Amino acid sequence: MAFENYTIKDIAKALNLSPSTVSRALRDSYEISAETKKLVMAYAEKINYRANPIARSLKERKSYSIGIIVSEIANNFFSQVIDGIESVAYGKNYQVVISQTHESAERERLNVEHLYSRSTDGLLMALSAETSDVSYLQDLMAKGFPIVFFDRVPATIPAHRVIADNKQGGYDAVHYLAQKGCTRIAHLTSARGLSISKERLEGYKMGLLAHGLEVDDALVKYCQYGGLHQGELEQVVEELAETDYDGIFISGDKLTTGYLQVMNERYDERIKQVAIAGFTNSKVVNIFSPTITAIRQPAFDMGQRAAELLIQQIEAKHAAVDFETVVLPTTLLAKK
Amino acid sequence: MAFENYTIKDIAKALNLSPSTVSRALRDSYEISAETKKLVMAYAEKINYRANPIARSLKERKSYSIGIIVSEIANNFFSQVIDGIESVAYGKNYQVVISQTHESAERERLNVEHLYSRSTDGLLMALSAETSDVSYLQDLMAKGFPIVFFDRVPATIPAHRVIADNKQGGYDAVHYLAQKGCTRIAHLTSARGLSISKERLEGYKMGLLAHGLEVDDALVKYCQYGGLHQGELEQVVEELAETDYDGIFISGDKLTTGYLQVMNERYDERIKQVAIAGFTNSKVVNIFSPTITAIRQPAFDMGQRAAELLIQQIEAKHAAVDFETVVLPTTLLAKK
DNA sequence: TTGAAAGCGCTAACAT
């Protein structure tokens, strides 16, 4: 019968051994005779013994679980990253705990505190759009708590990072639009402070430059909360509608679909005259109307790489880690 | 300085009190003088003391965390349910742990075992498409472990359930299509065994009946893994293409978008002759092409109700709970 | 090779 909640003591009693011997046998310690091990293992198997992970965590200060912090799981990119993380975590016997910030810096901090105090062994995180102060994360890392950043990474903290080649992605998008004949290319992006915003903006500017187009600040629009807050996207799209843009490069899943929605609702004529390219990992872009060109991040890979780095860091005995920044290529999925 | 890892002992030592007094003061026990409480609270605040939740869990057999098990977080419906759950859980100081089955019965069982052994106080779950044996869940509940089911609920287990009015939703969809003039209405659905499949199928049949249309089994197609497995959806859509259906009622987020994709790719002419209604909680249905009619579940509400029931059950001292089945209305979002 | 005992941080009888 499953789930009987036996303890090591029960096994010890049943087998006339001491709890410590049982514990060692279960962990396949070299000090235990093969015979005893077999005995213990067999009995444990028979009663379907499960170690109490809480007790072990308390003792070992290790929980074999890693935390994930993203802004929203209802985001194609993040949910794919999470799948990637899970795929390596489970393989190495780590459990995964997911939490959302909804782009709030306060919620982010609460989540971090919670995961830390629950003896999560390390954290994988993408910063919230609102986050500006990351010093508490640095403190945590200084104390030896491993954090690997992905996608939205802090500028200053020495840590592993896994990101997409956002600059190149932005460049590719603009290059594609320019080739299609656009000459007034707008840019719709998330919070100014985010690494991804900066990098993609840079790519955008490079792209314009390469095609002899000028950078017009009136065509660059920010959503401080990544389009999550009521009205921020509408306002910005309205502002854009008053300009004469003929192409747009959008920086993010939520913004891309949000832009399409607002345009469909309010500017269904105008939208036909705009060529659209955007970062999105939606698996259903090909059923969107109007059709758009997608810049895709290798989300699953990013999750895998980030998880590998984290687990490696967790399991490294000494903190002397050389931090890496892994940059993965984006791909452009042109509309047919 | 944050995250210093002070313990109750540290406070006790600093204040010349015993650990138990500190513990009681921190928990605002009636036996402690107001003075001492103030002293302890102030000092705890000052050093930013955080109780170690692992230790507390071990002692109390309670973790103030609840587990969520869904097939996929990359599903509009489920991610909205999760948001609803979070909204009540956080309000009552419960942490939430999310895990995915990817429609695998084995993964589901592993997740349940893991969450249970980690002293999760209870579970909120929607069954995987593959699940047939739920006896282990019943065993768990018999041992006093609270589980509340939502969306995909087991037929036999006495437990709280929170579901949408799937039958009515199915009926509404078919009614809508029939009114539009469809006479050969197909039905694309998930695994046969799932409660939602059965209920929606029933609504579908009722709808046909109400409009004097006959039920043709050739028009009802199942995806055993909810469209998650490679090829299962393609095959079924192909089979359908060989019939003369002029309307289709689709039972689920993944299937609805999947259907649109396959049709767009392979039957882009044919699709124009089919009226489509489907269960989906996508927030971007209005940018889909072709346009579809959405049957929406009150996902956020469902999450809230389920979480309330679970927490109530967790906090009920004695197991004598009268199990409820909450049925929430669906709404039909007609295309414009 | 095995056992006894201490301790992780917290709570709760049971003293006082």
Add this chain to the structure above:
DNA sequence: ATGTTAGCGCTTTCAA
């Protein structure tokens, strides 16, 4: 009103 002590289930010195 406060302190002493034991114990949650596990691991791990230290001793035998």
